[in-house]
Each structure stands twice: as C-alpha cells, then as structure tokens.
Amino acid sequence: MVGWLACSAQAQAPPKLIRLSTLEWPPYTGALLPQHGLSTRxxxxxxxxxxxRLVTASFEWSTTLEKGEKDPNFDGYFPEYNSKEREQACHQSQPIGTSVLGVASLRGAPIEWNALADLSSYRLGVVEGYSNGEEFDQRVKDKRQPVELAPSDAVNVNKLRSGRIKGIVIDKNVLDYTLSLLGGADRIAFSTRPIAELSLHVCFKRTPAGLAMRDAFDAALKTTDRAKLEADYARLIRK
Known part of the structure; x- marks a missing residue:
C-alpha cells in the first residue's frame, strides 16, 4: 500500500518548470497573441x-537579458539569435525557429543595395539592444554604418510610415505582422536581399542546472516536428 501511494503521488507530481524571460516581439512572442506567439508555442x-511546463514573463529586451542571465527566478530567456557572444553567455538550445532580417523602406523611395557597404549612405533605424547579424553589428560598432536607435520595432515602423526615417532593419515576419495592425503595407517595401538569416534559440543560464535543462530540451526538440508546429501556427494566426 505504501509503495502504491508513493507511485501514485509520483505520477501526480506536477511537471518541473522552465521559467524564461521574453519580450513582446509579435508574431514570435506576445501576451495577446494566440498561444503567446510562435516561438512560445x-x-x-x-x-x-x-x-x-513553460512559464514566461515579458519585459523590454535589455531587461529580458538581465533577468534571464542573472535573476534567480528565471532559468534563461528566449528567443535569441545565435552568436559567438551568446554562446559564451549561456547554454544555447538547438534552433527553435528562423528569422529573416532585411531593410524596409518606402516604396516611393526604395533603398536598393547589393552589399552591406552600400547601406552606409543611409541612417537606418534599429532597435536598441537587438543583434542584426554579426557583419552588420560589426559595421555599426566600427562606425561604418549610421543607425538611429528605437525602443521597439513598432516605433521604427511608425517612423518609416511617417517618413521620419528612410529605412529600418527588421525581421520580415515582424514587419508583416506590425503592418497588419498599423496599416500601410502597400507603401512599404522589404529588401529582396536579406541582411541575415538567423536561427532562434532558447538561452539557458550558464550553470550546471542550466546545462542539464538545455540538454533535456534539446533531446525533446529532436523528436518535435517544428515545421508542422510552424505551419499550424501560420494557419491559426491567419484566422
């Protein structure tokens, strides 16, 4: 009887938690999105x-990083682009998605370019704290690429729509979703040439517990049909 009770209690034990900080980055993450966004799903x-069981809390991006890396109430953060810097800062999962970054501009004054160096003639809007691919980021760091910082993609899109900036760097899905809410999609062009195509990851804390959690997550990810989840979510969000 004691053994049965122990087994029964174990079977009914609640699942362990993965507590991750995140941001409002629709359609990938967002409190008001179906299932809180594609990456969250x-x-x-x-x-x-x-x-x-996944538990999330949303913050501004700089706070998301700080909470995910240092706050004992969190096990990590997501979604994050792959980079050498992030690989050193956390235990990074295998990809949970893909992001295509490009330049959005007004159709009446399109930004045409063949190499990143061509963009140096333009001051481009970027979100403060976001990575936009290692090559682009390095050009910004070396002051070879002028940029104008904004707190969010939505702010940048509004600046572009009103003509206050000639171009912005943004993820294609984020641009499409934002324009579906704000309007003006017929006035905006997205570059056919991407700045970068980056994988999205979960960053677990760089601790033994974080490593164990990452390894368990990656093992489960191998058996997950990510393409089906993405297709199902695309149909859901179009309804």
Missing amino acids: VTSVVAKAAGY
Whole structure:
C-alpha cells in the first residue's frame, strides 16, 4: 500500500518548470497573441515533451537579458539569435525557429543595395539592444554604418510610415505582422536581399542546472516536428 501511494503521488507530481524571460516581439512572442506567439508555442511544446511546463514573463529586451542571465527566478530567456557572444553567455538550445532580417523602406523611395557597404549612405533605424547579424553589428560598432536607435520595432515602423526615417532593419515576419495592425503595407517595401538569416534559440543560464535543462530540451526538440508546429501556427494566426 505504501509503495502504491508513493507511485501514485509520483505520477501526480506536477511537471518541473522552465521559467524564461521574453519580450513582446509579435508574431514570435506576445501576451495577446494566440498561444503567446510562435516561438512560445514551439518552446512550450518542446518543454512539455521534456517533462517541463513553460512559464514566461515579458519585459523590454535589455531587461529580458538581465533577468534571464542573472535573476534567480528565471532559468534563461528566449528567443535569441545565435552568436559567438551568446554562446559564451549561456547554454544555447538547438534552433527553435528562423528569422529573416532585411531593410524596409518606402516604396516611393526604395533603398536598393547589393552589399552591406552600400547601406552606409543611409541612417537606418534599429532597435536598441537587438543583434542584426554579426557583419552588420560589426559595421555599426566600427562606425561604418549610421543607425538611429528605437525602443521597439513598432516605433521604427511608425517612423518609416511617417517618413521620419528612410529605412529600418527588421525581421520580415515582424514587419508583416506590425503592418497588419498599423496599416500601410502597400507603401512599404522589404529588401529582396536579406541582411541575415538567423536561427532562434532558447538561452539557458550558464550553470550546471542550466546545462542539464538545455540538454533535456534539446533531446525533446529532436523528436518535435517544428515545421508542422510552424505551419499550424501560420494557419491559426491567419484566422
């Protein structure tokens, strides 16, 4: 009887938690989105397969990083682009998605370019704290690429729509979703040439516990049909 009770209690034990900080970055993450966004949906399904329940909290991006890396109430953060810097700062999962970054401009005054060096003639809007690919970021760091900082993609899109800036760097899906809310999609062009195509990841804390959590997550991710989840979510968000 004691053994049965122990087994029963174990079977009914709640799943362990994965506590991640995130940001409002629709359609990938967002409190008002179906299932809180595509990246949240994928991460939640994978976490469940690994025996965890995903819990998230949204902040501005700089706070998301700080909470995910240093706050004991969080196990990490997401979604994050792959980079050498991030690989050193956290235990990075295998990809949970893909982001295509490009330049958006007004159709009446399109920005045409073949190499990143061609963009140096323009002051481009970027979101403060966001990575935009290692090559572009290095050009900004070396002061070879003028940029204008904004607190969010939505602010940048509004600046572009009103003509206050000639071009912005933005993820294609984020641009499409933002314009679906704000309007003006017929006036905006997205570059056919991407600045970067970057994978999206979960960053777990660089601790032994974070490593164990990352390994369990990656093992479950291998058995997850990410393409199906993405297709299902695309149909859901179009309804």
